[in-house]
Amino acid sequence: MTSVNRKDNATDLTVLGIETSCDETAAAVVRGPLQKQILSNTIRSQIDEHSEFGGVVPEIAARAHIEILDRIVAEAMHEADCSWEDIDAVAATAGPGLIGGVIVGFMTAKAIAMAAGKPIVGVNHLEGHALTARLTDDLDFPFLLLLVSGGHSQFLLVRGVGDYERLGTTIDDAIGEAFDKTAKLLGLPYPGGPHVEKMAARGDVTRFRLPRPLLDRPGLDMSFAGLKTALRTQAKKLEPVDEQTVADLCAAFQRAISDVLAARTRSALEFFQERHPDTEPVIVVAGGVAANQEIRQSLLDAANAAGARFVAPPMALCTDNAAMIAWAGIERLRQGPVDDMALSPRPRWPLDSQSAGVLGAGKKGAKV
CATH class of the missing domain: 3.30.420.40 (ATPase, nucleotide binding domain)
Structure with a gap:
């Protein structure tokens, strides 16, 4: 040393x-x-x-x-x-x-x-x-972190430098990975996340009902492989899929992920407030998937409903x-x-x- x-x-x-x-x-x-x-x-x-x-x-x-x-x-x-x-x-x-x-x-x-x-x-x-977020927003410890990227999807309690407690994680695909695989399945370019988001903006979110995995179970773990499989099943039934169907599938997929993250965020904030009742609850979202506007808005809504502060560093x-x-x-x-x-x-x-x-x-x- x-x-x-x-x-x-x-x-x-x-x-x-x-x-x-x-x-x-x-x-x-x-x-x-x-x-x-x-x-x-x-x-x-x-x-x-x-x-x-x-x-x-x-x-x-x-x-x-x-x-x-x-x-x-x-x-x-x-x-x-x-x-x-x-x-x-x-x-x-x-x-x-x-x-x-x-x-x-x-x-x-x-x-x-x-x-x-x-x-x-x-x-x-x-x-x-x-x-x-300590660089961009001058946060004090402790705070909650939702890390959502191509390789990681997890909730962490950040107590200090080098002091982290994992509260929940994906048991299979990371969210960014699920976006990329969905894009590839639907014939969209790489990287998949921005293209799925772009198509979802033109889609009918009510046309397809996709599952919200693990939300019937306690805890903060997540699963996205089954969601991706359900989307593939819907697409296979309608082959060859036209552009509007692709947009509708993207909209349903993105909404399902937003709903899962919002629900788990509400639970994470409840846990934080129980553990730290005298500390202002703060949820920080980081990772490439945090650039998705629908996901970001769903997390902001969840934080507002819980009376918590929502922090997302600049996109870059x-x-x-x-x-x-x-x-x-x-x-x-x-x-x-x-x-x-x-x-x-x-x-x-x-x-x-x-x-x-x-x-x-x-x-x-x-x-x-």
């Missing part, structure tokens, strides 16, 4: 962040915790590389990160008008994610840190999402980005000792390390 060179926790730190866990190559420079400034936030998407395959191909993603990461880091440093002398530490995603991409980003960060003589902070990608900070990684690095640095060069990247890294993995575990660790 090493310590960053700083006087005390009242001193601002300037951190370079690197994010390569999936198909975005990103670098950012963030200053905080006092000023809370995003000095740069450079992101390069790989949508074009993966669109013909209908999803992210891990080998292609890793290769694309290798080809462009050095330039992205240089752009972020230039935009921030920073030299290496201005940087206090380097933070990078060390997991979870597609291991090829994680290795590229984290090993690059190690090389930069070693060459520049800076501390290295290995950041849990999910912790980046969890702490973003909901999806994968390096500013959240740099900020998480700052939060970690404030606690004292940080990681050393022996830290290894990992494909799996649950935020709640105490709860059993819902989807099982193996040599690489718990899946969620």
Whole structure:
């Protein structure tokens, strides 16, 4: 372990962040915790590389990160008008994610840190999402987090940096994954989420009645594989489906997911108020699916009904980005000792390390 060179926790730190866990190559420079400034936030998407395959191909993603990461880091440093002398530490995603991409980003960060003589902070990608609202909205602990992305759908109680309790998670598909698979089934382009949302805006939400899985059971766990299967069954009955039918199916699918998330959010807020009766209830939503306007509105309505505060970071900070990684690095640095060069990247890294993995575990660790 090493310590960053700083006087005390009242001193601002300037951190370079690197994010390569999936198909975005990103670098950012963030200053905080006092000023809370995003000095740069450079992101390069790989949508074009993966669109013909209908999803992210891990080998292609890793290769694309290798080809462009050095330039992205240089752009972020230039935009921030920073030299290496201005940087206090380097933070990078060390997991979870597609291991090829994680290795590229984290090993690059190690090389930069070693060459520049800076501390290295290995950041849990999910912790980046969890702490973003503290950068954008200056939240205090504790608060509720709904993380909804291509790979994760879970409710978490965020009690502090490194202190997380998983309250519920998907037992099968993540929401973003369900959107992408539905889009592919209906012949819509990748990435599926925005195209499903666009078609849903033109659809009749009452034409098809799709299930709301697990809502007849207690707890906060969710399931979306059955919803996707029910949609496929409806589409098969009507083959070949015309454009209006696709729109109607998208509308029904999106509404079902919105209803499930709203119901589970109400239950999560009830749990939070029971556990923390003297604390203002706050629900934070993060992850790429948070960009969906119907889902966002349903969560806002659920929060309002419960008398809770609803927080959603700006769209650019909901999806994968390096500013959240740099900020998480700052939060970690404030606690004292940080990681050393022996830290290894990992494909799996649950935020709640105490709860059993819902989807099982193996040599690489718990899946969620």
